[in-house]
Amino acid sequence: MKPFDEMIKTGDEVRPPYDQLKSWLDTQNPGRLAQKALDAENVFRKTGITFAVYGDEEAAERLIPFDIIPRIITGNEWRRLSQGIEQRVMALNAFLDDIYHRQEIIRAGRIPRELFTHNDAYLPEMVGFRPPGNVYTHIIGVDIVRTAENQFYVLEDNARTPSGVSYMLENRETMMQLFPELFQQIKVRPVETYPKMLRQSLAAVAPPGCNGTPTIAVLTPGIYNSAYFEHAFLADQMGVELVEGGDLKVENGKVVMRTTEGNRAIDVLYRRVDDSYLDPLTFRRDSALGVAGIMDVYRSGNITIANAPGTGIADDKALYSYMPEIVEFYTGRKAILENVPTHRCSEPDTLKYVLENLSELVVKEVHGSGGYGMLVGPAASKKECEDFALKLKANPKNYIAQPTLALSTTPIMTEKGLAPRHVDLRPFVLVSDRIRITPGGLTRVALKEGSLVVNSSQGGGTKDTWVLDD
Numbered sequence: 001m002k003p004f005d006e007m008i009k010t011g012d013e014v015r016p017p018y019d020q021l022k023s024w025l026d027t028q029n030p031g032r033l034a035q036k037a038l039d040a041e042n043v044f045r046k047t048g049i050t051f052a053v054y055g056d057e058e059a060a061e062r063l064i065p066f067d068i069i070p071r072i073i074t075g076n077e078w079r080r081l082s083q084g085i086e087q088r089v090m091a092l093n094a095f096l097d098d099i100y101h102r103q104e105i106i107r108a109g110r111i112p113r114e115l116f117t118h119n120d121a122y123l124p125e126m127v128g129f130r131p132p133g134n135v136y137t138h139i140i141g142v143d144i145v146r147t148a149e150n151q152f153y154v155l156e157d158n159a160r161t162p163s164g165v166s167y168m169l170e171n172r173e174t175m176m177q178l179f180p181e182l183f184q185q186i187k188v189r190p191v192e193t194y195p196k197m198l199r200q201s202l203a204a205v206a207p208p209g210c211n212g213t214p215t216i217a218v219l220t221p222g223i224y225n226s227a228y229f230e231h232a233f234l235a236d237q238m239g240v241e242l243v244e245g246g247d248l249k250v251e252n253g254k255v256v257m258r259t260t261e262g263n264r265a266i267d268v269l270y271r272r273v274d275d276s277y278l279d280p281l282t283f284r285r286d287s288a289l290g291v292a293g294i295m296d297v298y299r300s301g302n303i304t305i306a307n308a309p310g311t312g313i314a315d316d317k318a319l320y321s322y323m324p325e326i327v328e329f330y331t332g333r334k335a336i337l338e339n340v341p342t343h344r345c346s347e348p349d350t351l352k353y354v355l356e357n358l359s360e361l362v363v364k365e366v367h368g369s370g371g372y373g374m375l376v377g378p379a380a381s382k383k384e385c386e387d388f389a390l391k392l393k394a395n396p397k398n399y400i401a402q403p404t405l406a407l408s409t410t411p412i413m414t415e416k417g418l419a420p421r422h423v424d425l426r427p428f429v430l431v432s433d434r435i436r437i438t439p440g441g442l443t444r445v446a447l448k449e450g451s452l453v454v455n456s457s458q459g460g461g462t463k464d465t466w467v468l469d470d
Contacts, residue, residue: 003406004148006071012285017468020186030417032434036091037068037413043174049167049229052079053232064167065461067412070175071423071443075470078189081152084337085142085417085427087327092314093431096320098137100126100195100310107298109323117287121160121437122310122368123275125282127297131308133205133432138306139198140429141165141268141441143332143339146408148212153340153425159314160307162271164442165428165461166230167182169194170246171464172444187469189439194428197436198270199391205304206267214267217257219248220287221273245273249295255303268304276311286363318344346397354401355392358385362452363392374427376452378404378409383432407452412445412463422446424454426466439463 007018015023025033033315042064073081098104099116106113114124141162143155148427176183199216206214220231222244235242247257248266271278277287282295297303309342313319319326321342327335341363343350354361365373376386392399409420427441443465444454454460 002423003420004146004408006146006408006410006423008420017074021070021072021182024182024185025418035229039066040066040178043177044170045385049170050119062131065447066174067445067447067461067463068175068463069413069418070466071410072466072468073423075468078467079262081144081427082334082437084152084154085144085429085435085437087155087331087333087336088142088154088323089137089140089431091323091327091330091437092140092157093137094133095326096159096308096311096314097130097134098330099313101128101130105326105329108327109328111308111319111322115316115319115322116313117335119313119316121275121316123310124311125295125299126308130359131298131449132207134299135205135226135306136308136310136311137314138201138205138431140431141426142429144425144427145340146423147404148407150409154337155340156317156320157314157323158426160312161274162426162428163227163230163272163319164444165194165231165438167462168428168438168440168442168465169233171462175464176291188465189467189469191440192437194438195234197430197438198356199238199240201430201432201436202268202304202306205306207300207304210267210402211341211412212234215264216268216270217243217266219243219245219269219271219273219290222276225272228273228328234270245287245289248291248294249298250291253297253300254293254304255297256293266303268306270306270398276310278305278309311426316366317342317364318346318397321400340402343401345392345399347425350401351392351396354399355389360404361390362413363399363401365398366400367398376404379396379450379452383415394458404452407446410443410445410463412447412461419449421449422452422454423463439467 007015009015011046044066092435137159139162141158144152145155146152168191200441202216203214203254215241218235220228220242232242243257248255254265275287276283276292279295280287281292296304321344323336325337343354345351345354361377363375407422407431410423411418411420412421423443423445425441425443428438445463446452447461447463
């Protein structure tokens, strides 16, 4: 079945959201557009917008390919997406509070206890503790795919340390530099307020003892981390300090950072360091990336850590299969945005079905991310399927399987002109005193013809996402 094309209806008939863009494209010289694509690449190169590929000796730093043809979402479509995202985020936060306290959802028999009792992402250190403002997931990225005109699915939730927002912002800034005339013709909702909203959101969940304007800092693992550019970018955009573990220490019950004017206490720490590296006194003793004693300061209520330790359990792909039940349990309503149908390989009958149909399914590790550790059945060789079947049989609890969705396509610029490619969408959500959703998000695109893998680490690119202001 042909995938849903977001721009072209049938033949040469253009869908209404793309009318103005297509009319403009038809007036453009192909050579000019090709030059603009090169200009965009040069902008990204000069700005230093790169990401690291772990284990890639040939190119430790890469540019994420950027496509100059924007992806367009109508105001009505965005309203429905926003409602579904907000409902899901509220449910996730309520779920995290529940599993670290009364565990009502387990008592009610809606999810099995085994989902987290033997899960490394579940932190016993968080049991009985409520973070400032009762917010666990301050920054969330919700991955969404589209399969038809009115059919959107949530592919996964990113509640630990979601990345990519810097590319959303730089994509928009680059497009406005290259094509200012387009933004005069087409009314697009802004995304550039995100850093200001992020700072406001973090300030709103400062610990109770904070007096005056909260001191905020971004904790990075350092320059060798794959998302270091984003850490530095966000700290700069918010006007706050970018710090590493070595810059911080615990002093008089507070986490302090070294400054030219002496040590200064931090009220809110936006951490981009994984839980296990956060505190060598509590988690991994060999960690040099975190701060010794920070968990004691956290539990005493003298600092806010965003996102809260222990939120990674919400990213678990085995838990994902229960999200419809979780949303309904905590909101009292059916989920507005559906899950992709998911097979739990831990169940014997399901495992048998998955093994018999590997060539038609997408199989993922429950703790996996970034497109690693997965099998895309239709694109895999017979040998790859056979090898993966052995992994499945050896550790079925480690995997879930999903049907291969016909992801929607949007046009990209190729050497031969416009051509459709598969896309997904990662909107970014901020949670504090209220929920703030930036209109649009990061559209990731599979640049290889026919490919469904959009991750930058697997050869995908990005494009600007336009939500129409209608």
